[in-house]
Amino acid sequence: MPYNVADATRDMDDLIVRPARVFKEKQGIDVRIEHRVEGIDPSGKTVTVRTASGETVVVPYDKLLIATGARPVLPNLPGIEAPGVMALKNLEDGRKIKAFLRDQGVKKAVILGMGYIAFEMCEALRARGIDVEMIKPRPVFIPWMNEQLASMVKKELEANQVRVHLGQPIERIEGNENGLRLICPGVQLGGDMVLVAVGVRPNSELAEKAGLALGPDKSIAVDSTLRTSDPDIYAAGDCADAFHVVTSQRTWIPLALRANRAGWAVADNVLGAKVELQGVAGTAVFKVFDLEVARTGLSVEEARKAGFDPAEAVIQSRTRAHNHPGSSTISVQLVGDKKTGRLLGAQMVGKEGAAHRINAPAVALHAKMSVEEFSQSDLAYAPPFGPSWDPLLTAANQLLKEV
Ligand SMILES: Cc1cc2nc3c(=O)[nH]c(=O)nc-3n(C[C@H](O)[C@H](O)[C@H](O)COP(=O)(O)OP(=O)(O)OC[C@H]3O[C@@H](n4cnc5c(N)ncnc54)[C@H](O)[C@@H]3O)c2cc1C
Numbered sequence: 490m491p492y493n494v495a496d497a498t499r500d501m502d503d504l505i506v507r508p509a510r511v512f513k514e515k516q517g518i519d520v521r522i523e524h525r526v527e528g529i530d531p532s533g534k535t536v537t538v539r540t541a542s543g544e545t546v547v548v549p550y551d552k553l554l555i556a557t558g559a560r561p562v563l564p565n566l567p568g569i570e571a572p573g574v575m576a577l578k579n580l581e582d583g584r585k586i587k588a589f590l591r592d593q594g595v596k597k598a599v600i601l602g603m604g605y606i607a608f609e610m611c612e613a614l615r616a617r618g619i620d621v622e623m624i625k626p627r628p629v630f631i632p633w634m635n636e637q638l639a640s641m642v643k644k645e646l647e648a649n650q651v652r653v654h655l656g657q658p659i660e661r662i663e664g665n666e667n668g669l670r671l672i673c674p675g676v677q678l679g680g681d682m683v684l685v686a687v688g689v690r691p692n693s694e695l696a697e698k699a700g701l702a703l704g705p706d707k708s709i710a711v712d713s714t715l716r717t718s719d720p721d722i723y724a725a726g727d728c729a730d731a732f733h734v735v736t737s738q739r740t741w742i743p744l745a746l747r748a749n750r751a752g753w754a755v756a757d758n759v760l761g762a763k764v765e766l767q768g769v770a771g772t773a774v775f776k777v778f779d780l781e782v783a784r785t786g787l788s789v790e791e792a793r794k795a796g797f798d799p800a801e802a803v804i805q806s807r808t809r810a811h812n813h814p815g816s817s818t819i820s821v822q823l824v825g826d827k828k829t830g831r832l833l834g835a836q837m838v839g840k841e842g843a844a845h846r847i848n849a850p851a852v853a854l855h856a857k858m859s860v861e862e863f864s865q866s867d868l869a870y871a872p873p874f875g876p877s878w879d880p881l882l883t884a885a886n887q888l889l890k891e892v
Pocket residue numbers: 490491524525526527556557558559577578579606692695725726727728743744745746748749
């Protein structure tokens with residue numbers, strides 16, 4: 490959606506992969522849009538549904554899958570409902586944002602939050618010539634990120650004329666005919682629109698009310714077959730928790746691959762197969778203007794909290810062989826456990842080669858490799874793609890001195 494917002498000429502609906510009617514026509518699936526599930530009765534095995542016309546219907550089930558996703562967190566601030574204060578979660582939000590940008594001739598925007606949706610929207614708004622400021626109440630820019638790598642991301646924003654305000658609590662939002670103003674003790678901020686991108690929370694209230702067990706961050710607790718605490722109810726996607734392959738604990742990391750994979754696994758399991766999912770490593774990538782930002786596994790802080798004794802190595806290398814045209818800097822952080830020598834996580838920032846390169850340590854985390862084993866991996870080399878020692882191997886060799 491952010492990349493669609495960046496282009497005023499693109500229709501938001503070109504993101505629709507398969508319209509609801511195709512499910513019906515081609516696959517015989519009775520997709521009922523504009524139907525809201527309002528309650529689950531696990532003992533009677535029914536769901537109560539409110540239709541668009543306000544009717545209430547009761548639908549029976551043999552097996553139920555809850556896949557209600559997540560929703561944006563809206564901070565409890567006076568003025569958060571003002572026109573022009575918006576969040577981006579679904580296509581309808583995307584359509585509203587694009588219409589607002591067009592109809593109001595937005596020149597200046599403020600973004601609350603500094604997660605990946607905030608960064609992607611920042612880039613999209615700048616691409617449309619809009620002046621952007623970003624603000625967050627907490628003082629640390631990207632809390633999970635190694636400081637050196639995070640400072641590269643911050644510099645990239647600033648190089649694109651984005652002003653970043655950290656540690657600025659917001660008291661309220663005021664709106665008048667001249668636009669919106671954010672009232673903060675430390676800084677004067679305002680614009681024609683405010684985008685709220687401070688995170689999401691799971692839509693797990695239906696499950697909670699039905700008495701199902703909850704996991705981290707109030708996500709719905711599921712086992713490796715995606716079954717909830719009720720054997721006839723499954724949960725998958727952003728509303729459900731997952732097993733973390735590094736910490737061996739339950740976690741909540743709402744991302745698309747897990748959601749998709751879990752949906753398929755539930756279908757198999759409902760049909761009698763026994764598909765078990767390994768879990769997630771927290772692998773994620775995003776783009777901030779010309780930078781690729783990537784992570785997998787644990788940061789130093791997360792590793793410490795999970796009971797490891799972490800050490801890190803941070804190196805700078807090149808994205809192409811020495812003197813190869815177009816070569817640029819890539820920064821890599823690897824985290825390992827001093828007690829066991831195990832690889833725990835990786836982060837990368839660079840103009841190229843970071844997004845796909847993160848998949849190597851991601852697989853190593855699934856395989857529970859040690860830093861030494863990872864340092865012995867036979868990674869590819871040719872001049873246009875990196876130095877003969879891949880930046881990941883250089884980082885692993887450094888980390889070997891610490892673990
Ligand atoms: C702007 C943006 C960018 C993103 N970019 C990435 C990315 O680059 N990479 C990545 O991995 N992930 C990304 N994500 C996250 C990704 O979109 C989600 O992980 C994924 O869509 C989750 O799928 P889901 O099916 O669990 O939930 P959703 O796609 O949210 O679907 C949930 C559905 O349930 C419906 N629903 C909710 N409550 C009820 C109810 N009571 N009754 C009936 N229906 C209900 C909703 O209307 C919705 O249709 C992004 C998300 C956003 C918002």
